Amino acid sequence: xxxxxxxxxxxxxxxxxxxxxERFVVEAHLKLCAACQERAEEFRRLWNVMAxxxxxxxxxxxxxxxxxxxxxxPKPKFWGWMIPAPRFALALALLVALSVWVGGxxxxxxxxxxxxxxxxxxxxxxxxxxxxxxxxxxxxFDALSDLPASAQPAQDQQxxxxxxxxxxxxxx
Amino acid sequence: xxRSDVQLMxxxxxxxxxxxxxxxxxxxxxxxxxxxxxxxDQAVAEDLAQEVFFRVYxxxxxxxxxxxxxxxxxxxxxxxxxNAIRDGRYRQMQISIDAPAxxxxxxxxxPSREARADDKLIERERNQMIRGAILTLPEKQRVAVVxxxxxxxxxxxxxxxLGCSESALKSLxxxxxETLRVQLALLVARPAAQTxxxxxxxxx
Numbered sequence: 448x449x450x451x452x453x454x455x456x457x458x459x460x461x462x463x464x465x466x467x468x469e470r471f472v473v474e475a476h477l478k479l480c481a482a483c484q485e486r487a488e489e490f491r492r493l494w495n496v497m498a499x500x501x502x503x504x505x506x507x508x509x510x511x512x513x514x515x516x517x518x519x520x521p522k523p524k525f526w527g528w529m530i531p532a533p534r535f536a537l538a539l540a541l542l543v544a545l546s547v548w549v550g551g552x553x554x555x556x557x558x559x560x561x562x563x564x565x566x567x568x569x570x571x572x573x574x575x576x577x578x579x580x581x582x583x584x585x586x587x588f589d590a591l592s593d594l595p596a597s598a599q600p601a602q603d604q605q606x607x608x609x610x611x612x613x614x615x616x617x618x619x
Numbered sequence: 620x621x622r623s624d625v626q627l628m629x630x631x632x633x634x635x636x637x638x639x640x641x642x643x644x645x646x647x648x649x650x651x652x653x654x655x656x657x658x659x660d661q662a663v664a665e666d667l668a669q670e671v672f673f674r675v676y677x678x679x680x681x682x683x684x685x686x687x688x689x690x691x692x693x694x695x696x697x698x699x700x701x702n703a704i705r706d707g708r709y710r711q712m713q714i715s716i717d718a719p720a721x722x723x724x725x726x727x728x729x730p731s732r733e734a735r736a737d738d739k740l741i742e743r744e745r746n747q748m749i750r751g752a753i754l755t756l757p758e759k760q761r762v763a764v765v766x767x768x769x770x771x772x773x774x775x776x777x778x779x780x781l782g783c784s785e786s787a788l789k790s791l792x793x794x795x796x797e798t799l800r801v802q803l804a805l806l807v808a809r810p811a812a813q814t815x816x817x818x819x820x821x822x823x
Binding site for chain 1: 640643644647648651652655661664665668669672673676677742746749750753767768769773774786789790792793796799800803806807808809
């Protein structure tokens with residue numbers, strides 16, 4: 448087995464946690480490879496050197512500080528359940544805001560009386576729709592405005608009621 | 620019969636404050652040491668350890684024993700330490716053995732036991748070198764080495780704390796120790812006398 452392949456098993460071999468198979472493979476390789484043997488020795492020495500570093504003692508006030516911190520912490524409020532799930536709280540708030548916004552865009556609720564009045568008005572508009580369309584066509588009919596002036600009174604007279612045209616046909 | 624850590628934590632969940640005191644007493648020192656090796660400064664390490672225990676206490680009601688208590692505890696500590704390092708809130712003083720010294724600064728001298736009279740000073744400098752070398756490791760490698768070497772954790776547990784497989788962890792550890800072996804070569808190298816002796820034996 449190559450040195451590279453042995454490398455991952457080497458640490459487990461040196462700390463005594465390698466399986467039986469791993470140990471066998473590493474030992475076989477170390478017998479043949481002087482470089483890996485040297486490296487294994489250096490790892491052992493490295494661990495001894497690292498063990499020289501002493502551990503530190505926590506300061507005597509450590510426990511008291513922690514107790515004080517716990518005592519000073521604000522007690523959870525009734526919405527405290529939201530604090531561990533801020534994303535959920537935000538999603539909920541957005542959902543409520545969206546509901547309010549969409550609700551505001553809907554038509555106001557209508558009472559039956561208003562509905563009946565609206566329907567009647569709409570019916571009248573539909574009934575007069577033909578007149579309205581004719582009026583629209585005639586008022587925008589350019590050909591009528593181009594007629595000679597003499598023709599216009601005649602046209603006007605035709606449109607006027609009979610009582611308003613005592614001298615009718617004088618221009619004809 | 621002594622209660623397990625998980626049982627103690629379940630008792631804390633049930634409102635037993637004394638069980639929390641027992642867990643605090645048991646893990647205060649390992650946790651401060653772990654964090655000290657992660658961020659170097661003891662005061663900072665203690666601040667972070669306070670935060671870890673505070674979070675454990677605050678989360679007691681939601682605690683469910685899905686993993687070993689130490690896995691949970693050290694995962695919180697690891698996340699806090701890594702966040703603190705990344706935030707740059709706690710600037711660590713790192714020693715780079717390879718970095719060139721400033722002109723007015725004396726060149727870094729490797730302390731040798733024979734050359735220095737003051738053993739305490741030598742010891743302190745050696746410790747600083749070792750701590751400094753560990754601090755120069757990439758974050759994940761540093762966590763792996765500290766938990767493996769100083770807390771004697773098994774591969775499965777370190778893997779859970781770091782969120783990686785055992786095989787990936789072994790590779791990570793190998794690379795980390797290889798880096799340390801090179802960085803601390805002068806401390807790790809075989810004593811000259813021993814090497815010379817071996818050479819003479821070969822000659823004979």
